[in-house]
Amino acid sequence: MALLDLVMPAPPHDPITMLKNDHDRFQDLVERINKTTERAAKTRTKLFLQLKALLNAHERIEETIFYRELKKHAMTQDIVLEGLQEHHVADLLVRELTRMPRSSQDWGPKLHVLGESLNHHIKEEERKMFPKARLILPKDKVVALGKKMQARKTVLLKKSR
Numbered sequence: 001m002a003l004l005d006l007v008m009p010a011p012p013h014d015p016i017t018m019l020k021n022d023h024d025r026f027q028d029l030v031e032r033i034n035k036t037t038e039r040a041a042k043t044r045t046k047l048f049l050q051l052k053a054l055l056n057a058h059e060r061i062e063e064t065i066f067y068r069e070l071k072k073h074a075m076t077q078d079i080v081l082e083g084l085q086e087h088h089v090a091d092l093l094v095r096e097l098t099r100m101p102r103s104s105q106d107w108g109p110k111l112h113v114l115g116e117s118l119n120h121h122i123k124e125e126e127r128k129m130f131p132k133a134r135l136i137l138p139k140d141k142v143v144a145l146g147k148k149m150q151a152r153k154t155v156l157l158k159k160s161r
Contacts, residue, residue: 013146015066016130018153022058023122026051030115034108041102048102048111052094053160055118059087060156061149069145070129073136079129086121090114 029051036044067083070076093114100107137145 013143013150015142015146015149016133018146018149019058019062019066020126020130022054023126025054026058026118027115027122029054030111030118033111034115036108038103038105038108044102044107048097052098053157055090055094056160057153057156059091061153063087065145065149065152066133069137069141070133075136076129076132079124079132083121083125083129086117086124089117090121093117 029047033044033047033051036047063084067080071080093110097107097110097114100110134142
């Protein structure tokens with residue numbers, strides 16, 4: 001399956017649906033990687049590279065488009081700032097995982113920690129941030145953000161190939 005096939009949002013370019021779909025894909029990829037062992041280095045590498053590319057594109061559109069808009073509102077400022085820090089932690093873990101041999105006995109546990117960190121972040125966004133975003137963002141703004149996010153994501157994923 002091509003990487004771009006993994007990221008097409010449901011119409012009409014709802015950014016929250018798009019981000020939730022990414023969350024589901026992250027969880028699926030982490031679960032599939034967690035089922036591998038040190039002996040499955042090639043499979044780990046393939047799945048991890050998919051996760052890494054999707055995570056990078058997701059974070060970039062979230063930070064530069066979605067979070068930027070939400071940060072303007074008092075109701076969502078704190079959760080946006082927390083989300084940025086959670087992205088930072090995920091980026092550190094991804095960098096460490098990238099440098100480690102997939103056959104290392106430490107690689108699997110570190111990937112598991114990344115998965116736990118992502119799950120925490122996902123719950124925060126889906127339970128706290130997204131409902132608030134629905135309250136404060138007008139529908140026309142939501143659609144415009146979704147279109148902008150999808151266009152940027154497509155470019156980022158093409159570059160990651």
